[in-house]
């Protein structure tokens with residue numbers, strides 16, 4: 001699973017944006033450059049899949065702030081994404097001449113556009129393209145490319161299948177007629193209507209996008225044992241997540257090693273029950289006696305680092321975003337934190353945002369995306385590694401960090 | 412008694428020196444301090460070297476051989492970057508620190524980690540190491556820490572020539 005590209009028009013501080021993503025991406029830029037706005041694209045997709053478009057718009061601060069406040073109000077807001085995912089294989093699909101084929105769906109392009117109106121919104125476009133390979137089951141016929149297009153308009157939902165030349169497959173072979181008759185509730189999108197797109201990985205992918213912006217204070221409180229078991233956006237249910245990790249010897253071993261890497265003074269982590277219904281965690285430090293300290297008294301940096309390790313290594317989600325992960329982390333540890341991002345990115349796609357030169361210094365130029373404002377004041381994202389000028393400076397021993405501090409990475 | 416400063420390239424070298432060699436190197440020194448120099452400006456590294464000299468302390472610089480053909484070529488390159496550097500204090504790792512990690516595992520230790528035992532590690536690069544990581548390790552850092560727990564300097568001397576040279580020069 002990998003997001004290859006995201007794009008938007010007239011969204012927040014962006015006018016027209018297309019960004020290609022890799023396995024591991026570090027988005028850097030000064031304050032108010034638009035880092036959090038960029039993350040809002042992913043958040044928007046996720047919230048629509050989880051709570052529906054109406055609620056997702058409210059969660060973005062209301063319809064009037066979805067679009068750019070400086071762009072004329074008749075310009076639509078458009079958002080798109082392309083990602084790779086093994087979505088499923090349809091085998092034994094009959095063509096019109098009786099031959100049989102296997103279709104494997106692997107790439108998704110999804111986009112929608114909204115017209116923001118006084119007190120609400122109207123859906124202008126809602127379109128999904130799922131690419132597949134199409135291989136004949138018998139004989140030596142070659143495999144070719146096809147695609148399923150799903151278009152949602154005011155008149156309903158339309159399905160079209162393209163197949164390699166010379167092969168004709170009726171759409172009903174993969175989308176049964178009774179499913180094609182479904183009509184979405186007005187004002188809703190394809191990603192919030194699982195029955196309209198009968199490929200389970202599709203909605204789940206959006207709903208599972210994980211975004212973290214850790215707050216070192218909230219995880220310190222004791223929390224109800226009945227809370228969610230996957231890490232919350234602010235890390236507030238860390239104690240419950242730790243409880244799950246510590247219950248599994250292999251995960252516990254891994255946690256202990258990764259903690260040693262960043263916080264060598266931590267000897268042990270544990271969780272304790274409080275009044276039977278709540279839970280908090282404790283940390284035993286190597287400084288002197290063996291007394292476990294409750295989460296309420298440990299340092300901000302320690303809490304943040306534990307949250308980071310949980311998000312990077314114990315979260316099953318395929319795509320995670322972490323906002324300013326180096327918060328409260330000592331400069332000496334930043335090199336190690338950055339190397340952990342690269343390490344964790346072997347198993348999941350990672351996007352981090354930062355304005356910290358320390359992170360930039362230890363990063364590889366190929367992994368960096370720079371966000372800045374163009375001459376008209378819109379946020380833009382560029383890849384410094386592709387700039388001749390930046391490459392020339394780097395060849396001459398000027399570090400990335402120095403170029404960033406001097407505001408020259410966007411040259 | 413004076414201190415020993417060890418210039419390490421990045422986190423993988425630091426972890427190795429911290430976990431395997433720091434206590435060995437401490438003999439004869441008041442303390443051993445590790446400095447990560449990758450990404451540091453050349454004149455800053457020179458500043459550190461001058462400062463260490465002025466305090467009467469000692470230092471080592473650890474570097475991978477990288478694309479250079481010979482130890483001498485790599486030392487010359489470093490000398491061009493860091494004018495204050497005494498190339499006698501340079502330790503060249505062949506080929507990369509990952510080879511030094513794997514060198515310290517005897518056959519039993521290798522198998523216990525799910526790694527194929529290797530007779531020698533003189534040709535191990537980062538890429539080869541990454542390809543060897545068993546599937547159940549989600550993190551290469553985790554695996555490296557498990558290697559350190561099982562590390563034998565004696566075995567490493569047998570399996571890696573550049574490590575043997577380092578041992579002979581600095582620890583014997």
Ligand SMILES: Nc1ncnc2c1ncn2[C@@H]1O[C@H](COP(=O)(O)OP(=O)(O)O)[C@@H](O)[C@H]1O
Nearest residue numbers: 012013031032033034035036037065067068069
């Ligand atoms: N609807 C909008 N229209 C135009 N600009 C916006 C809109 N919403 C936010 N902004 C701009 O985005 C800025 C905040 O960007 P943000 O992504 O939070 O910055 P950071 O890079 O620090 O995370 C605001 O200062 C404002 O200039």
Ligand SMILES: [Mg+2]
Nearest residue numbers: 035036037323
């Ligand atoms: Mg922000």
